[in-house]
Amino acid sequence: MQLIQTVNVASAQANITFSSIPQTYNDLVIVLSSRTDRTVGAWSDFLIKLNTATTNFTNRGLYGTGSNTASWTASMGYLGMTSNANNTASTFGNATIYIPNYRVATAKSISTDSVSESNATAANQEIMATLWNVTDPITEIILYPDAGANWVQYSSASLYGITAGSSGGVTVS
Amino acid sequence: MSEIITKLVVDLSKDENDPLRVQSIPLTESELAERETMRIQAEAEQAAREAAEQAKADAKASGIAKLLALGLTEAEAQALVN
Numbered sequence A: 001m002q003l004i005q006t007v008n009v010a011s012a013q014a015n016i017t018f019s020s021i022p023q024t025y026n027d028l029v030i031v032l033s034s035r036t037d038r039t040v041g042a043w044s045d046f047l048i049k050l051n052t053a054t055t056n057f058t059n060r061g062l063y064g065t066g067s068n069t070a071s072w073t074a075s076m077g078y079l080g081m082t083s084n085a086n087n088t089a090s091t092f093g094n095a096t097i098y099i100p101n102y103r104v105a106t107a108k109s110i111s112t113d114s115v116s117e118s119n120a121t122a123a124n125q126e127i128m129a130t131l132w133n134v135t136d137p138i139t140e141i142i143l144y145p146d147a148g149a150n151w152v153q154y155s156s157a158s159l160y161g162i163t164a165g166s167s168g169g170v171t172v173s
Numbered sequence B: 001m002s003e004i005i006t007k008l009v010v011d012l013s014k015d016e017n018d019p020l021r022v023q024s025i026p027l028t029e030s031e032l033a034e035r036e037t038m039r040i041q042a043e044a045e046q047a048a049r050e051a052a053e054q055a056k057a058d059a060k061a062s063g064i065a066k067l068l069a070l071g072l073t074e075a076e077a078q079a080l081v082n
Helices: B029-069 B074-081
Strands: A002-008 A016-019 A027-034 A044-050 A057-064 A069-074 A078-082 A093-099 A108-115 A125-132 A141-145 A156-162 B006-011 B022-026
Touching (some): A044 A093
Antiparallel strands (some): A027 A093, A044 A078, A057 A125, A108 A125
8 A cells, every 4th residue: 555645734624635646556545534613513424526526426324423323325425424623622533435446447436434533422433335326537536524614724634545466477276 | 804715635646746736725616605505415414314313312211211110120121222
């Protein structure tokens, strides 16, 4: 896995955009440490746009709140949960976003595991399966918090590329 | 003066040492409009999820109370609903 770019949020930003993504890897991974300035609710959701598209997404998420578990579906490019302004101060949520075969001419699947950190009873964890039913290669990724919120200072995102290994010429029968 | 909303853009076509590789860029009018539309939709969806969460929590509490009334211990009732 090769680090392509790490970006740190120095002041509130509506989204983090990785554009002109190199078409030289097989898979992509994004590691996100984040917090939003949203003041409603016990967590923030965050979403993805691929190649600026917000359509053709379907999701299935399974999450735990510390006292309950639930499953839900959506169609807006939801990826997971992160911390917001109502969570413990200076505490950031974490997420790992895995996008296999981002260049291949098939529908794109995304697997995300995320937590919204907070020193409270309600600190959520979620695993999300997302499908972008478009066969175009992914050239741009936009990560944004829901409900018009912003990523706050000290949020960060690291984009990694994974290249498939070589068989080394070994034939398996 | 209204606040300028910006996005953090990493242009990976630029060299790693290019100062323009990472920029904070104001959102366009269309991006602002789209953001507002999605804000409304997202708030409605989260409100629905939180309402469902609360309903589930209330139903669980009600179930536990009824189990206790039937003579189960607190530990037995919790073991059944968790």
